[in-house]
Amino acid sequence: MSGEKTLGSGAAEHVWRLSGRVVAGVGQLLLWVLAGLGRLLKPAQDKIMARLYGAQGRPDPQAHGRYGPYGTMIAPSPAESGPVPRSLALWRRFTASWVYAPVTGLLLALAALYEVGEANQDLFSVPAGFALAATVPMVWRKEVLRPVAAIVLSATAAALLSGQALLITTLLSALWVLYLLAQQLPRASAGLLACSTLAVIGVVYLAASGLDEVPWPAVVVAVVGAIGLGDSRRTVAVTEAEAREQNTENLVRLDAAQREQAVMRERARIARELHDVVAHSVSMIAVQAETAPYTMSTLSDEAKRGYAEIAHTARDALVEMRRLLGVLRSDAATEREVTPQPRLDRLNELIDQHRGAGGAAGLSVRGEEHPLSATLELSAYRIVQEALTNVRRHAPGAPVQVELVYQPDRLRVRVHNQPPDLARTRVDGFPAPASGGHGLIGMQERAAMLGGRFQAGPAPDGGFDVEAELPFGS
Structure with missing residues (x-):
């Protein structure tokens, strides 16, 4: 007996699997046919979609955009040219405006009056009054949803009872109204709303005839579906808000990490440059200490030993500095600089280079000039150099004015560029490319190293200002 049952169940399973393969084969055949038709109709589909949606992702060559940092041209988001995107944009603006609720509420009320008239009812009758009471309050649903919901649901229940x-x-x-309430209420309150609504519907079916022509399962599905959709929409909105918040936190952390890395790179670069300056000074100390016994014959043996110790210490310091520089230059992408570190006497060459690249630039020096340390002059030179590089990168063609102001205790450096000429900053209708560099961070680090002050930002005339104050005593 058990063998017959096993044989029967095995045959049933075999038939079941065979039927599944038949269905899969028929379905796959239909998929191949549809795929072939899709390939044949793709050119026509592309034409229709291009006519409906227009060209995608093409910036408007006539769009002038606005100014960003250093006068960078930022183009606006390209507007889609097809009728469907324009219609969707108009609809989004309409639903986001304050007139959306009044207009749709009044249209719903007018539709209710029309329906009452189609039912051969007087517009001043009780059914018309219930219909208006259940639809007119929808005009104010965005401002006072819960009072509106109370009126609408009460009027509907009263009409049915x-x-x-x-x-x-x-x-x-x-x-x-049930959908909108479920969007705002917590899940427990939405469940209570669903139970209360279904209880009222049950009372209507038992005590009145308002819903006799409608099957009760359809009403139950409609009510539960409306509340369920509203609750799902609330859940999606909360999830999207949490995702946006998490993305914002991640972007903030990533930006902080990138900024920290940029600061470390700039500090390493500054340290490499200062090594050359300090190494030159220490080398001069070592050379002078070594040559002193030969140039001054009256030195005592103790003084000669002192000079020898100074020379030995200076040489040891140079060795340690070279080791430190090797650590800073451990990155293989870093190139060694073989030219002397620049000072302020080479600013005119820097200005000429900027002019040679197509930029208008001027240099003015005010105040009584003071002898400055090599570190301060190098920092001032690099700040001007980086500022001019940023102007060429972000606002090519913009006039630049470089100012050096010698004050009693500090050197003030200012680089100001005017707004760029639109005709010179646009190429084939596209803005100049933006840079992802960290030049401002480097300039700020140089000023902070000397105990000075640095600031950069938009100028009142629409251009950009870079200002640094470098104390002499640093």
């Missing part, structure tokens, strides 16, 4: 025929507009208004 009094034996009035169910109107499509009244049903739509009630379901709409």
Whole structure:
């Protein structure tokens, strides 16, 4: 007996699997046919989609955009040229405006009056009053949703309990309110709302005839569906908000990490440059200490030993500095600089280089000039150099004015560029490319190293200002 049952179940399973393969084969055949038709119709589909949606992702060559940092031209987001994107954009603006709720609420009320008239009811009758009470409050649903919901649901329930025929507009208004309430209420409150609504519907079916023409499963599905959709929309909105918040936190952390890396790179670069300056000074100390016994014959043996110790210490310091520089230059991408570190006497060459690249630039020096340390002159030179590089990169062609102001205790450096000429900053209608560099961070680090002050930002005339104050005592 058990063998017959096993044989029968095996045959049934075999038939089941065979039928599944037949269905899969028929379905796969249909998929191949549809795929072939899709390939044949793709050119026509592309033409239709291009006519409906227009060219995608093409910036408008006539769009002038606005100025960003250093006068950078930022083009606006390209507008889609097809009728469908324009219609969607208009609809989004309409739904986001304050007139959306009043207009749709009034249209719903007018539809309710039309439905009452189609049912051969007087517009001043009780059914018309219930219909207006259930639809007109929808005008203020965005401002005071809960009072509006109380009026709409009460009017709908009263109409059904009094034996009035169910109107499509009244049903739509009630379901709409339930959907909106479920979007705002917590899940427990939304569940309580669903139970209360279903209880009222049960009372209507038992005590009145307003829903006799509608099957009760359809009403239950409609109510539960409206509340469920609203709750799902609330959940999606909360999830999207949490995702946006998490993305914002991640971007903030990433930006902080990138900024920290940029600061470390700039500090390493500054240290490499200062090594050359300090190494030159220490080398001079070592040379002078070694040559002193030969140039001054009256030195005592103790003084000669002192000079020898100074020379030995200086040489040891140079060795340690070279080791430190090797650590800073451990990055293989870093190139060794073989030219002397620049000072302020080479600013005119820097200005000439900027002019040679197509930029208008001027240099003015005010105040009584003071002898400055090599470190301060190098920092001032690099700040001007980086500022001019940023102007060429972000606002090519913009006039630049470089100012050096010698004050009693500090050197003030200012680089100002005017707004760029639109005709010179645009190439084939596209803005100049933006840079992802960290020049401002490097300039700030140089000023901070000397105990000075640095600031950069938009100028009142629409250009950009870079200012640094470098104390002499640093």
